[in-house]
Amino acid sequence: MKLTQISHLLAIADKGSLRAAARYLDVSQPQLTRSMQELEHDLGVTLFERSARGVVLTQAGERFLIRARTISSEVRRAHDEIAQLQGDTAGTLHVCMSTVPHIALFPYALKEFRARYPDVLMDLRDGVFPNAEPMLKNGTLDCYIGPAPDLPTNSDLIVEKLFDNTRVIMCRRGHPLIGATSLQELKDAEWATTSVTHKAYEELGPLFAQHALPAPRLVLRAHSTLTYVTAIAYSDLLLMLPVQWADFEITRNALDIIKVKEPLPAAPICIVRRADLPLTPAADYFCDMIRRASGHLLQRRS
Template sequence: MTLVQLRHFIELARLGSFARASERLCMTQPALSRSIKALEDELGQLLFDRMGKRIELTPFGTEVLTRSQTLVEEAEQLKHCGRSLSAEDSGRIRIGLSSGPGAMLSTAILSHFSQHYPRFHLDIVRANTLHLAQMLRDRQLDALIVDIRLLRPAPDLKVTQIVEMDGVFMCRPEHPLALRDRISFEQLANYPVCSTPLSEETARILVERYGEEAHPEVLVKLTSDEISHLIRVTEDTDAVLLAIRASAPHLHELPVWPALKTKARFGLVTVAKKSDPLFLPVLQHIMQTTMK
């Protein structure tokens, strides 16, 4: 078997269609069929169940897919072993960003690659941490930058470049609470609080600081995985946003007493037990310079 055959197999498994896969691979459907058939003959089992125009991976095909992805990824890394990403490199990078990192890093990452690595195809996917982690495991993404407190520790994932950022309550500058020097939790709770999904650790800190009424299931009235929507609501209404300070620097930070003193912990996540992608130092640099 060859790496070319494995790439054909991976693309067909990803798209689930000979027509779409052959178009993406710039080859004819008969040529793709012959490549897959030759791979199945060598492996001695079917990789796909054919049901008319539909295809599905067999259990054996699912196992082969995981190993094939690892082999192809390692082969790509081997070509670039010992050197850094250069402006002449090309390829496709798929990066998953959860809400906070998405708000801070999307523009920075896109701009950096546009300026320094213009031949790359860069895909940014915004979603919640758990969904992004599954996409990484399925090899639909190459790396994630997420709130690692929402990510369960697992041996198949590697977390690096951890950045801690302050979480605070914020409002629009014209908000009724904005002119107060000190705000009690009771005063804060008179207004709808919005946030992205919060970790169990943050929930514990809220309850320790302010009591059971501060548990997110009670306190938070508006929840979304997309923080930009929550920022807009906070700008336009009397809602109070609970989020990392850097996600909305133009909003007013509320001097709630006692102080919340919680931090979000963001990390760069890749698949464990494989060579680091060539682009990883680039992402680490962007995180270091942007997430301050």
């Protein structure tokens, strides 16, 4: 098995056809076909089946693709690590962050990281743990920063807590329920949820149940920041967001906070990474800057 065969496989899977993959890789289509035939012979299985739309992975091909992405990510990470250990400031950083670290931690970390690693390409994603988990496990991401669920003790991921957090209830300016002071007064409201958990109910349901209230009416689940900010700014939907949103300049003048008496705990903000893979020097430094930014945030709180 050769690394070129791995890159050929990934290109075909991503592009959906031999022709598109050959064009992307700047190789001839017959060369790509031979490469895949040799790989299939080496593995003893068929990886692709031809269809009217191009090529489709077989079941064996789907399973091998997961391993191939991990191999490709590890080769990239190994190149970056060796180069950075020798003083090179180039490479690529792959990180997924939820909105809280984007708002409260990233501005500080970005400045410090760019000063130390000016030539590293920062490949950053906006997302939450359910989105990041498969990419962490296959090595696509160096780390994830944001709220994370409790993981089993035998998990292949390491979770490092940065700080505990709380939430606020946000609504549009002039919302008819702006004067509410308890969750009881909001029991008939319609709610939007983020995708921070695998199941939408888990974001609000347990809190309402704790106060003997009926389950909240969930009418919208947003998978992007733009979606839920737009939804609550232009409707009567309510949304619970981490308290950092209250001070975020972009939304502070467009949204209001409904101040209720009940505590609204939020999931702690964490760094999550693979347990069996060391971070590259650049990724390790970025995490250090996130930790330092968290320290500054906690100092301001106290």
